[in-house]
Amino acid sequence: MSVSPSTMAAVRASGAIPQAEYLLNVENIRKEFPGVLALDNVQFRLKRGTVHALMGENGAGKSTLMKILAGIYIPDQGEVYLKGLPIRLKSPLDALENGIAMIHQELNLMPFMTVAENIWIRREPKNSFGFVDHGKMYDMTAELFQRLNIALDPESQVRDLSVANRQMVEIAKAVSYESDVLIMDEPTSALTEREVEHLFAIIRDLRAQGIGIVYITHKMSELFEIADEFSVFRDGRYIGTHLSTDVTRDDIIKMMVGREITQMFPKETVPIGDVVLSVKDLSLKNVFHDVSFEVRAGEILGVAGLVGSGRSNVAETIFGVTPATAGTIEINGKPIKMNSPNQAISHGMAFITEDRKETGCLLILDVLENMQIAVLQDRFVKYGFVQEKGVTAACKTMSDALRVKTPNMQETVENLSGGNQQKVLIGRWLLTNPKILILDEPTRGIDVGAKAEIHRLVSQLAKQGVAVIMISSEMPEVLGMSDRIMVMHEGRVTGFLDREEATQVKVMELASK
Structure with missing residues (x-):
């Protein structure tokens, strides 16, 4: 019989919780949606003070299991044990009260509230008159940020924060619940290298405090850098668990996809045709300035740069989402005044935006x-x-x-x-x-198998004469798929690199000029 959330919370608060072998233990969980068996008798075990990566292709069941642990879904069968006690979570509040917090890939903050209000919502400190004590709330937030080494103003509005800083607010909010289990779903998908290093420092500190962290990622390098062990799901089934020190990248990929992926970047050398798209001195006031480049038929032009370099803004302007304030756009040698996406589509252009939920x-x-x-x-x-x-x-x-x-x-x-x-x-x-295809972070949040398929598809399109612009924050993708690379920094083009001469060092030198 499962322990009720209120009973579990009381036991947790008393400190009288038995020292079970596993902090979290999932046994024989099954979850079915109309027409889809999402989880088929899966298991998962998390030890105290460890980072356990959960790997698998999209649709493997990772997020479904995590939503069960976060109280969003209720399993059709199976048991969840928290510190050795069986528990049935019926809502996200149940999970939080029992020390399980989840940071979703799509952040769930309220943009028109302050950072402090977002962190302490429904738990605001009250004064003697029963009103919210904003001063104390800001002090509590500042203390929390100091503990996590987060440099943010508790009084700032969430809508004014970058994606990376919103991520830090979500982490601080989860930690504020004094959670024993912290679930992170693709936490680095929109972070720069420096921000990833900061996040990893926070994770290591939390791990040292005995917190168990479930880490969902598609990035192999992160697994080997931050995870102690990992589990793999495939098609809703549990495949296996290993220490991260016992396997190679290829071993993990084979477990995930059930086959070997021999070529992640199937770039073919194809004839490069005439100029299809020409951009000259393109500018958008206060965003980017004097951007000039050409893309030819059959060419893949990679666009690299740190977050905030203006890459996505240039793409949106070319596609007519935000008309340029200066400069010219030519398609097949003819000047085009690009004022709307419909106009761009009529000229054979397609644009896959970086945020599939908000703008896709x-x-x-x-x-x-x-x-x-x-x-x-x-x-x-x-x-x-x-x-x-x-x-x-x-x-x-x-x-x-x-x-x-x-x-x-x-x-x-x-x-x-x-x-x-x-x-x-x-x-x-x-x-x-399309004759011109703009891809903005085309494989963000995509598993390795799907990445290889999309890369192969892009190569085929280039072979057919499509001019491709590929914006990506993943250096291996830019280096592996591009004929040329355009690098941007703070709204300006800082240089171009041919495929033969491009290296990660050269790209980063141009990206940080």
């Missing part, structure tokens, strides 16, 4: 609706009517080609894993048969 996928619509939306204006319209049969067949073919894991084309996109949402977004734009 339409989460409440299904897979078919998301994929067909960019081609309903002309390609599959005849005499003013949509050719339903043709567009449905094309979307299904694209979904199969990208190996989107979905029970059917009518599945709501918000029910898919992050990686499969990304594939749906990519499929939408590939259906437009």
Whole structure:
């Protein structure tokens, strides 16, 4: 019989919790959604004072299990043991009260509140009159930040913070619950190298305090740097657990995908054609200045730079999201005044944005609706009517080609894993048969198997004569996939590197000028 959350919380508060072998123990958990068996009798064990990485392809069941531990989902069967005691969590509040906190990949802060208000919401200190004691709340936040070495003003508005600083606020909030178990879902997806180092320092400090950390990541380098051990899930099943010191990167990939991936960056040497896109002295006031470059048919132009360098802003301006304040854009030698995305699409351009939830996928619509939306204006319209049969067949073919894991084309996109949402977004734009393809962080939050598939697809498109601009924060991706690399720093282009001469050191030198 499971212990109730209130009883567990009382036992936890009393300090009379038995010293079980595992801080957290999951046994035979099963979870099924309509048409999808997300977890099939999986297990997971977390020791005190360790970082346990959870690995697997998108759709493997990692996030589903973590949402069960965070009280968001209730399992269909199986048991969760916390410090040796069986427990059934029915809500996120249950989980928090019992010392389990989760930091989601998509941050859940309230932008129009202060940092301190976000951290202590529902737990605000009160004065003798029963009102919120803001002074004490800010002091508590400052003390927490000092403990974590976070340099933020407790009174600043969350909406004014960078993604990296919002991540730090989420971590501080989780730590403020004095949690025994801390779950981190892709915590470094939007962080610079320096910010990642800071995060790892915090994680090591928490580990030294005896906190157990579950760390979900697709980045192999992070596993070997921060994790003590790891577990692999595949297709909703538990595959195995190993110490991170006992395996190689290739061993882990084989466990994750069930096969060897022989070539992560299948870049082919293809004939480079004429200039398709030419950008000259492009500027957006107070954002970027005098950006000039060309992209030719069949060429992959990588765009590198630290967060805040203006890479994404340039892409949005070229696509007409934010019209330029100066400069020119030419397509096939003809000047174009790019004032809207519709105009960009009409000139054969496609743009896959870096944030699939905010500016990419339409989460409440299904897979078919998301994929067909960019081609309903002309390609599959005849005499003013949509050719339903043709567009449905094309979307299904694209979904199969990208190996989107979905029970059917009518599945709501918000029910898919992050990686499969990304594939749906990519499929939408590939259906437009673009001549110019802009990819902004195309493999962020994507597992190694899917990354290789997307890289192969990009290479095939280049082979077909598509001009590709690939923006990426992952150095191996930029170096492995690009014919040339354009590097930016603080809104300006600092240099270009050919594939043969490009190295990580040279890119970073230009990115930090």
